[in-house]
Structures are given as C-alpha cells and as structure tokens.
Amino acid sequence: MSKIKEVIAKVRETYGNTEKEFVQAVEEVLTSLEPVEKKHEEFTRWNIYERIVEPDRVITFKVTWQDDRGQIHVNRGYRVEFNGAIGPYKGGLRFRKSVNLGIIKFLGFEQIFKNALTGLPMGGGKGGSDFDPHGKSDEEVMRFCYAFMSELFRHIGPYTDVPAGDIGVGSREVGYLYGAYKKLKNEHTGAITGKDYEYGGSLMRPEATGYGLLYFTAHMLNDLGPKVGINVEDPDRPLKGLIVAVSGAGNVALHAIEKANEMGGKVVFASDASGAIYDEAGISGEKFRFLKELKEIRRGRIKEYAEKFNVPYFEGKSVWDVIAEKGIKVQVALPSATQNEITGRHAEALVKVGVKVVAEGANMPSTPEAIKIYKDAGILYGPAKAANAGGVAVSGLEMSQNAQLLQWTREEVDNRLRAIMRHIYEESKNAAEAYGHPGDLMMGANIAGFLKVAKAMVALGLFY
Ligand code: NDP
Numbered sequence: 001m002s003k004i005k006e007v008i009a010k011v012r013e014t015y016g017n018t019e020k021e022f023v024q025a026v027e028e029v030l031t032s033l034e035p036v037e038k039k040h041e042e043f044t045r046w047n048i049y050e051r052i053v054e055p056d057r058v059i060t061f062k063v064t065w066q067d068d069r070g071q072i073h074v075n076r077g078y079r080v081e082f083n084g085a086i087g088p089y090k091g092g093l094r095f096r097k098s099v100n101l102g103i104i105k106f107l108g109f110e111q112i113f114k115n116a117l118t119g120l121p122m123g124g125g126k127g128g129s130d131f132d133p134h135g136k137s138d139e140e141v142m143r144f145c146y147a148f149m150s151e152l153f154r155h156i157g158p159y160t161d162v163p164a165g166d167i168g169v170g171s172r173e174v175g176y177l178y179g180a181y182k183k184l185k186n187e188h189t190g191a192i193t194g195k196d197y198e199y200g201g202s203l204m205r206p207e208a209t210g211y212g213l214l215y216f217t218a219h220m221l222n223d224l225g226p227k228v229g230i231n232v233e234d235p236d237r238p239l240k241g242l243i244v245a246v247s248g249a250g251n252v253a254l255h256a257i258e259k260a261n262e263m264g265g266k267v268v269f270a271s272d273a274s275g276a277i278y279d280e281a282g283i284s285g286e287k288f289r290f291l292k293e294l295k296e297i298r299r300g301r302i303k304e305y306a307e308k309f310n311v312p313y314f315e316g317k318s319v320w321d322v323i324a325e326k327g328i329k330v331q332v333a334l335p336s337a338t339q340n341e342i343t344g345r346h347a348e349a350l351v352k353v354g355v356k357v358v359a360e361g362a363n364m365p366s367t368p369e370a371i372k373i374y375k376d377a378g379i380l381y382g383p384a385k386a387a388n389a390g391g392v393a394v395s396g397l398e399m400s401q402n403a404q405l406l407q408w409t410r411e412e413v414d415n416r417l418r419a420i421m422r423h424i425y426e427e428s429k430n431a432a433e434a435y436g437h438p439g440d441l442m443m444g445a446n447i448a449g450f451l452k453v454a455k456a457m458v459a460l461g462l463f464y
Contacts, residue, residue, distance in 0.1 A: 004030050004037050007049045019102030021339060025109050025364060026053050028371075032446040035435040040454075048454045055108065056089075057081040059155055060101070063129060065147040067140050077148050079127035081161055082108035085456040085464060088159050089125030090115055090392060090399075092166030092194075095173065097132040104128055106339070107166070107363055111392070113449025114385035117424045120396035125161055127152070133168050145176035152177075153184045157191050158402065164194040164395045167338065170251060170296075171196055171206070190402025193395035197407070202398035204413040205391075210255025210361065211414075212390015213334060214239075214263055215421035217359040220380050223429070224439065228356040228380055230331075239265030245330045247271050247319040248337030249295045249302050252361040252388065256334050257283055257291075268330070269319040271337060272302040276319045278328065279311040324349035336361030344369030351377040360384035371442065386428045386445040393420045 001009075011026045030049060037044060059079040066072050078101060081089040091111040094104070104126050112124030131144055155161060165174050174194045181191055188200065195201035204211075221230060221238040232238040244265040246253050249272045257267045266282040270291065277283075283291060287309055294300045306313030314322050320342050323330060333355050335341055339362065342350070347370035350358070358374055359382035360366065366374070374381045394417055401407055424445075431451070432444030457464060 087121035095168035209391030
C-alpha cells in the first residue's frame with residue numbers, strides 16, 4: 001500500500017465517526033498528492049504525509065459568559081494551530097452553533113495549503129466556538145468575545161498565531177476581540193486581522209474574499225472559457241451575458257455579488273440560513289444596496305428582500321435546492337455560504353441547467369460526489385483553497401502593514417490582491433500540468449500548496 005493510502009486509512013479509522021469533515025478534507029488533499037508521492041521519495045522518507053495531517057497543537061477551552069438577564073452560559077472555544085512550517089499560524093474564527101472540533105480541524109487543514117498558495121509566509125490554523133451570535137444583543141456579543149479572548153490571548157501574537165473572522169465573526173466581533181486582546185496584553189500589534197481601518201485594519205480586507213473569488217473566476221473564464229463554449233470578448237468584463245448564482249448573503253457572498261455585477265454578470269440568487277431568493281432581473285443597484293444594509297447593518301433575514309422587491313422566496317431551501325427543483329438556468333455558480341452545501345444531487349442539476357463554471361467562495365462547499373460530477377461533465381472547477389484565498393491574502397497584507405506601522409491605499413492593496421490571485425491561478429494551473437493533470441485546478445492547488453509546505457518541513461528537520 002502506498003504511504004498516502006496508509007495515512008488516509010489511518011485517519012479514517014481514527015476520526016471516521018467523530019470528525020467527518022476533517023476526514024473528507026484529508027481524503028481530498030492526500031488523494032490528489034498521489035503523483036507527488038511517485039516523484040518525491042524524500043517526502044515519504046521524512047514521513048511528511050503522516051506528519052501533515054496531525055495538528056501542531058489543539059487548544060480547547062471553556063468560555064463562560066453572562067447574558068443580559070444575568071443568566072450564565074458555557075460554550076466551547078477552539079484554536080487549532082495546524083501547521084506552522086512556513087510562518088505564523090493564520091486562519092479565522094468561526095462562531096456558529098454547529099462548530100465542533102472536526103469542523104475546526106477541516107478548516108485548519110485546508111488553510112495550510114491555501115495560505116501557502118498565496119505566496120505569503122503564513123502557516124495554517126483555525127478556531128472558533130459553538131456560540132451562536134444570532135439574536136444576541138451587542139452587549140452579549142461583547143461579553144462573549146471578552147470571555148473568549150481571556151483564554152485565547154495567551155496562545156496568539158503577531159509572530160505566533162494570527163486569527164481573523166469567518167462565519168459569525170465580522171467587523172463587530174473582531175473589534176471586541178481585539179479590544180480585549182489589547183487590554184490583556186497592553187500592546188497594539190497585528191495579532192488579529194480583519195480589523196476596522198480606524199484602529200489598524202487594511203483597506204479592502206472586507207471585500208477581499210469576494211473580490212478575489214471573482215478575480216480568480218475571471219482568470220478561469222479568460223483562459224479556459226472556450227473549453228466550455230464561453231468566448232470572452234472583454235477580459236475586464238468576462239461575465240458579460242452570463243447568469244450567476246451566489247449562495248449566502250454574508251461577507252463573501254455580498255462582495256462576490258458586487259464584483260460579479262461589475263464584471264458584467266447578472267446575479268439572480270442569494271440566500272441565508274433560513275431560505276433563498278430568486279430575482280430574475282438581477283440583484284444589483286438599489287436592490288444590492290438594500291441587501292447589503294439588510295444583512296450587514298440590520299442583521300435581518302433575506303426574506304425581507306423578497307417582500308420589498310416582490311420576488312420569489314423559498315423558505316428552508318438552499319439556492320441549489322431551488323435550482324434543482326425549478327430547473328432555473330444558470331451558467332456560473334459561486335457557492336459562498338458553508339461546507340457541503342452542494343451535494344451530488346445538486347451537482348447533477350447544475351449540469352442539467354447548463355452551469356459551465358463553479359468557483360468556490362465558501363470552504364469545501366461541494367461534496368466529493370459533486371466534485372466528481374463537475375469533472376465528469378467538463379465544468380470548469382475553481383476549488384476553495386485557490387478561489388477564496390483573497391481574504392487570507394489581504395489578511396497577510398494587513399499583518400505586513402501592521403508590522404511596518406503603515407496603512408496602504410485601497411488601490412495599492414487591490415493591485416496586490418489582483419497579483420496574488422493571478423499567482424494562485426498560475427501556480428495551480430502549472431502544478432496540474434507538471435504532475436500530469438492539465439486543467440485540473442483542484443489537483444494543481446493541492447499540489448502547489450503542499451510542495452511549499454513539505455519542502456519547508458524537510459528543511460526544518462524533525463525539531464519542527
Ligand atoms: P458570514 O457569517 O458573513 O456569512 C455566511 C452566510 O452564509 C450567511 O448568509 C449565513 O446565513 C449563510 N450560512 C452560514 N451557514 C449556513 C448553513 N449551514 N446553511 C445555509 N446558509 C448558511 O460568513 P462569511 O461570508 O465570512 O463565510 C462564508 C464562507 O466563506 C465560509 O465557508 C467561510 O469559511 C468562507 N470563507 C470566508 C472568508 C472570509 O474572509 N470571511 C475567507 C475564506 C473563506 P445567516 O445570515 O442566516 O447566518
């Protein structure tokens with residue numbers, strides 16, 4: 001048995017019943033490394049495959065906080081410092097009821113390769129809590145963040161481990177978390193990214209994941225579009241004439257919708273955890289501004305959009321459920337809500353309605369069955385760790401700015417983001433070619449990210 005198969009079997013046996021998302025992520029990455037195993041005997045000798053699936057450190061802790069009525073609650077906090085071979089651990093914090101160790105480990109594992117792909121010196125980590133910010137007052141969120149940071153602060157730092165936001169952790173939460181960190185450490189450093197501009201954040205960080213996703217999609221379309229019958233006329237507006245489905249209505253989804261509109265696409269779907277909306281005329285202009293204010297400022301439900309603009313709303317359904325049930329025609333799919341939102345059944349429907357491109361804004365939004373269906377159908381597939389790396393890339397740029405005590409202009413950050421997304425696209429494409437799978441950006445992204453980290457682990461020896 002090859003070493004990779006052996007490691008996959010061991011991970012499956014150990015975590016198959018308890019950490020299924022982690023097992024899924026390991027299987028996806030390691031399976032695509034089989035051509036690397038054949039070419040690089042040194043990685044087997046240094047036992048890199050087994051070492052890389054074991055986190056450097058897993059921290060779990062108790063978070064005790066008080067609600068507005070004086071009741072005391074206990075949540076679980078997590079930080080998984082997965083791999084620090086190429087730089088300080090870096091990755092967001094997720095606050096959602098469903099958070100557990102398996103989800104945080106899958107996200108941390110993916111983050112290792114994503115961060116390596118950006119070309120910036122960042123290791124992989126992730127954290128969060130099963131705390132649910134929905135329906136909580138600002139004061140309750142603030143008390144929770146303070147309690148969470150009262151433990152986390154001793155594990156992080158600008159050159160050790162640098163958290164940021166993720167689902168349920170946006171500008172408000174990052175502010176409270178950083179306020180607590182500053183107070184406890186008595187220092188103002190880049191130990192958290194995603195900060196507001198006023199106290200050390202980077203311009204363009206809020207937009208970075210969604211915009212980066214579209215920069216990546218533009219490379220796919222401009223380069224490989226003809227393979228799927230899309231001939232781009234204007235490289236700056238490669239989505240012209242294309243109908244786009246975005247899922248989610250959070251940080252990633254909103255900025256993806258905005259940039260997709262700018263690039264000439266017509267975005268007809270968005271969703272939240274309660275349901276999906278379908279706006280045949282397109283979510284743009286005043287309607288987009290309404291949606292942004294509804295979700296970012298008022299923290300309301302997406303149903304309000306349907307009521308205000310008199311468009312269909314599908315309670316309890318995802319965007320992909322609606323496409324499957326109604327057969328609505330879409331050419332570009334940008335899943336930007338959560339993991340495993342597109343199943344095999346959904347993917348079959350996407351093929352049927354004429355989807356040509358899937359680029360992932362969320363982390364691991366497609367199940368392995370769905371990915372196989374995209375590939376068999378010849379759909380252009382941009383995997384999360386490449387397509388959504390713009391967020392962590394600008395977080396890396398925020399760390400650089402903090403270290404220099406400088407803040408760059410919006411234009412400077414945007415130019416660097418564009419260059420990084422181009423680099424990621426080219427690295428993924430070239431690695432896929434070099435290892436015998438031309439056009440397979442998933443294999444290319446996994447291989448390119450892995451090679452950088454594996455080489456560093458060999459160079460650092462066993463003390464690392
Ligand atoms: P947000 O919390 O800002 O938004 C998440 C959106 O997805 C919300 O609209 C939420 O609905 C919806 N959603 C969340 N969970 C589910 C679910 N189980 N079923 C249906 N809808 C759901 O998070 P982000 O936009 O930051 O993150 C979205 C995805 O992108 C995640 O996979 C995240 O890991 C990934 N990502 C984020 C990055 C970032 O920079 N923020 C960077 C790279 C990846 P509701 O409004 O009802 O809560």
